[in-house]
Amino acid sequence: MKTANIPTSESPADNHLLAALPPDDYGRIKPHLESVSLTLGEVLYESGDRMTHVFFPTTAIISLLYIMENGNTAEIGIAGNNGLIGVALFMGGNTTSNRAVVQSAGRAFRMKPEALREEFKRGGVFQDILLRYTQSLMTQISQTAVCNRLHTVEQQLCRWLLINHDQLPADTLVMTHDLVANMLGVRREGVTLAAGHLQDLGYIKYSRGTVNILDRAGLDAVCCECYQVVADEYDRLLGAYIRKNLVRKGC
Amino acid sequence: MKTANIPTSESPADNHLLAALPPDDYGRIKPHLESVSLTLGEVLYESGDRMTHVFFPTTAIISLLYIMENGNTAEIGIAGNNGLIGVALFMGGNTTSNRAVVQSAGRAFRMKPEALREEFKRGGVFQDILLRYTQSLMTQISQTAVCNRLHTVEQQLCRWLLINHDQLPADTLVMTHDLVANMLGVRREGVTLAAGHLQDLGYIKYSRGTVNILDRAGLDAVCCECYQVVADEYDRLLGAYIRKNLVRKGC
DNA sequence: TGGCGTCTGTGCGTTATCGCACAACGGTAT
DNA sequence: ATACCGTTGTGCGATAACGCACAGACGCCA
Numbered sequence: 001m002k003t004a005n006i007p008t009s010e011s012p013a014d015n016h017l018l019a020a021l022p023p024d025d026y027g028r029i030k031p032h033l034e035s036v037s038l039t040l041g042e043v044l045y046e047s048g049d050r051m052t053h054v055f056f057p058t059t060a061i062i063s064l065l066y067i068m069e070n071g072n073t074a075e076i077g078i079a080g081n082n083g084l085i086g087v088a089l090f091m092g093g094n095t096t097s098n099r100a101v102v103q104s105a106g107r108a109f110r111m112k113p114e115a116l117r118e119e120f121k122r123g124g125v126f127q128d129i130l131l132r133y134t135q136s137l138m139t140q141i142s143q144t145a146v147c148n149r150l151h152t153v154e155q156q157l158c159r160w161l162l163i164n165h166d167q168l169p170a171d172t173l174v175m176t177h178d179l180v181a182n183m184l185g186v187r188r189e190g191v192t193l194a195a196g197h198l199q200d201l202g203y204i205k206y207s208r209g210t211v212n213i214l215d216r217a218g219l220d221a222v223c224c225e226c227y228q229v230v231a232d233e234y235d236r237l238l239g240a241y242i243r244k245n246l247v248r249k250g251c
Numbered sequence: 252m253k254t255a256n257i258p259t260s261e262s263p264a265d266n267h268l269l270a271a272l273p274p275d276d277y278g279r280i281k282p283h284l285e286s287v288s289l290t291l292g293e294v295l296y297e298s299g300d301r302m303t304h305v306f307f308p309t310t311a312i313i314s315l316l317y318i319m320e321n322g323n324t325a326e327i328g329i330a331g332n333n334g335l336i337g338v339a340l341f342m343g344g345n346t347t348s349n350r351a352v353v354q355s356a357g358r359a360f361r362m363k364p365e366a367l368r369e370e371f372k373r374g375g376v377f378q379d380i381l382l383r384y385t386q387s388l389m390t391q392i393s394q395t396a397v398c399n400r401l402h403t404v405e406q407q408l409c410r411w412l413l414i415n416h417d418q419l420p421a422d423t424l425v426m427t428h429d430l431v432a433n434m435l436g437v438r439r440e441g442v443t444l445a446a447g448h449l450q451d452l453g454y455i456k457y458s459r460g461t462v463n464i465l466d467r468a469g470l471d472a473v474c475c476e477c478y479q480v481v482a483d484e485y486d487r488l489l490g491a492y493i494r495k496n497l498v499r500k501g502c
Numbered sequence: 503t504g505g506c507g508t509c510t511g512t513g514c515g516t517t518a519t520c521g522c523a524c525a526a527c528g529g530t531a532t
Numbered sequence: 533a534t535a536c537c538g539t540t541g542t543g544c545g546a547t548a549a550c551g552c553a554c555a556g557a558c559g560c561c562a
Contacts, residue, residue: 066397069476074400076393091386092379093488097480098393121374128343135342138389142327142349145396146317149325149436152548176509185400187550192510208509208558225320229348237344403518427539438520443540459528459539 010035012109014058016082017129020241025119025126032115037107038062040174044085044100051094054086054116059106061167063183064098074148074185075160077140078103080167082234087134089113090120090127103183104164104174125241132237139233147226153186154194158223160184161204165213166231173211198222261286263360265309267333268380271492276370276377283366288358289313291425295336295351302345305337305367310357312418314434315349325399325436326411328391329354331418333485338385340364341371341378354434355415355425376492383488390484398477404437405445409474411435412455412464417482422464449473 012026012033013019021029038044038060045051047067055062062085064077076098079085085108088096094113120127147156160183164173177191184191195211198204203218204211213219220227263277263284264270272280289295289311296302298318306313313336315328327349330336336359339347345364371378398407411434415424428442435442446462449455454469455462464470471478 066393068397068401072401074397076396087389088386090382092383093386096386097390097484123372123374131341132343134385134389135339135344135347138338138385138392139348141389141392141396142317145327145392145399146319146325146436148396149399150319150323178509185397188510189512189551190549192512196511206510233348429539439540440521440542441519443542447541457540 010058010107012056012058014081015056015084015109016242017084017133017238018056018109020129020238020244022125025124029111029115029119029126032111032119033109034111035107036110038102038105040102040105042102044102045096047097047099048095051086051089051096051113053110053112054084054089055100055108055110056084057081057106057108057167059169060102060108061104061106061164062108063101063103064096065101065183066098072185073182075183076144077137078163079137080104080164082167083133083137084130087130087137089116090130091134104168129238129241132241136230136234136237140230143226143230147224148185151224151226152194153184153190154197154222155224155226156184156186157191157194157198158219159227161211161213162216162219162223162227163230165216171213173213174209175211176209261309261358263307263309265332266307266335266360267493268335268384268489269307269360271380271489271495273376276375280362280366280370280377283362283370284360285362286358287361289353289356291353291356293353295353296347298348298350299346302337302340302347302364304361304363305335305340306351306359306361307335308332308357308359308418310420311353311359312355312357312415313359314352314354315347316352316434317349323436324433326434327395328388329414330388331355331415333418334384334388335381338381338388340367341381342385355419380489380492383492387481387485387488391481394477394481398475399436402475402477403445404435404441405448405473406475406477407435407437408442408445408449409470410478412462413467413470413474413478414481416464416467424462424464425460426462427460 012030018026044055044062057080059081061078061080063075065073066076067073085100088094120130147159157180160180161173165171177195178188181188181191195204195206199206201218203215205214206212263281269277295306295313308331310332312329312331314326316324317327318324336351339345371381398410408431411431412424416422428446429439432439432442446455446457450457452469454466456465457463
């Protein structure tokens with residue numbers, strides 16, 4: 001079980017993508033990074049907005065939400081310390097059709113579009129990492145599509161819990177059933193039912209807006225394959241970069 | 252209503268992305284393009300395969316399918332003459348977790364990965380177009396996720412028909428209910444029911460593996476917003492390129 | 503300590519889709 | 533002409549999720 005381990009000071013290297021950069025690239029990029037604090041529910045950008053920054057989360061978790069015309073919402077992707085928010089800034093669109101909302105409060109580093117694009121155009125490791133991350137995000141979105149079509153609410157809840165747990169230092173998630181329902185695009189009651197079942201099984205324990213993960217293996221067993229597929233693809237695309245760097249730093 | 256207008260000879264410019272290239276880029280790329288014929292059901296690459304080419308369809312339509320462990324399938328994206336197949340080749344992964352299967356027989360131009368990457372690295376218009384297309388593909392996949400979650404089989408069928416109709420020269424689609432069911436990730440009977448209803452409404456007419464689109468406006472009315480969102484986003488990202496070029500060519 | 507607002511539990515009828523089974527139809531081939 | 537096979541139509545019961553309504557439980561604040 002993980003234990004809370006909030007660092008007193010924050011480094012860009014707490015974000016896995018930044019940590020994977022070679023010293024040269026890292027040194028060039030670091031001056032352009034600005035540390036910011038993100039609060040629960042904060043909207044980083046709205047559907048159609050011109051983005052002002054790209055964000056590299058360190059302790060925060062950001063959800064990409066799609067909002068239907070009738071107000072219904074569904075999460076299509078998520079990024080924590082293993083990713084970034086704002087791919088449209090280097091992909092060319094400058095805006096996306098999603099809302100990016102802070103799903104777990106914490107910190108992130110942000111970078112201006114001009115600096116990002118300038119570095120992207122160099123065509124080196126930074127570009128490669130950004131593009132590979134984008135591809136892994138596509139896998140995540142694809143898997144969300146498949147999961148929505150073919151799996152039960154309970155399985156999807158497991159997947160959601162596992163993904164979030166991966167990016168948090170401790171075993172406690174701050175979330176109400178209502179919030180999760182909006183993420184998964186299902187009814188609040190459906191989440192209550194599924195969460196109640198997982199609690200009966202002893203895998204989680206929750207109360208009024210906080211959830212404790214008690215048994216990850218249990219959640220894994222209930223969960224559909226979708227969680228692992230996305231995790232594996234991320235590792236395939238970016239694992240080499242990230243591991244090489246950990247070795248270099250002696251971890 | 253469209254009428255069949257099969258060209259006797261085929262040009263790379265029949266693919267909108269290639270047509271959008273400036274003369275210089277087009278001239279450099281053209282020698283690397285090889286015209287190929289694709290038959291219904293042909294698999295361009297399998298999940299996990301190392302891709303051998305990128306494909307720019309002209310008259311063919313290609314589906315990106317996800318195959319579950321239990322054999323269930325669901326379409327997560329589609330590309331015809333307005334797109335390409337094989338984004339992983341320039342995004343960095345070289346493989347994807349999808350199967351690409353020919354969904355409507357026709358022709359395409361293919362290009363070897365080395366030539367593609369070399370041109371991509373130049374960082375000019377070609378790169379920009381490929382990245383913008385990739386972003387529009389992400390929108391398409393996102394919308395599939397949302398649509399799977401929130402809309403009825405009938406609405407999704409409409410969306411599927413409209414998307415395919417867009418990329419065909421005539422009003423006739425070759426497809427059985429069973430095939431569509433596999434694409435949408437639903438039961439064959441569900442498709443029969445939905446298609447029967449659309450036929451009762453006079454919007455389509457079908458029989459034993461072919462569907463005629465009789466009333467596009469009708470389909471549009473039944474369809475969810477998802478179709479238009481994706482179309483608009485494609486236009487926003489790539490419309491300027493494509494229109495500028497049409498003007499230049501005097502269309 | 504009491505009150506209030508938020509979060510969670512639960513019940514009930516409705517709807518969409520599923521899984522299965524089988525009948526009917528229509529080309530194509532022999 | 534007939535047999536066959538792929539395609540489509542239809543009818544079940546089962547299940548998952550929906551929409552709504554309201555009760556209970558907890559935590560915070562006055």
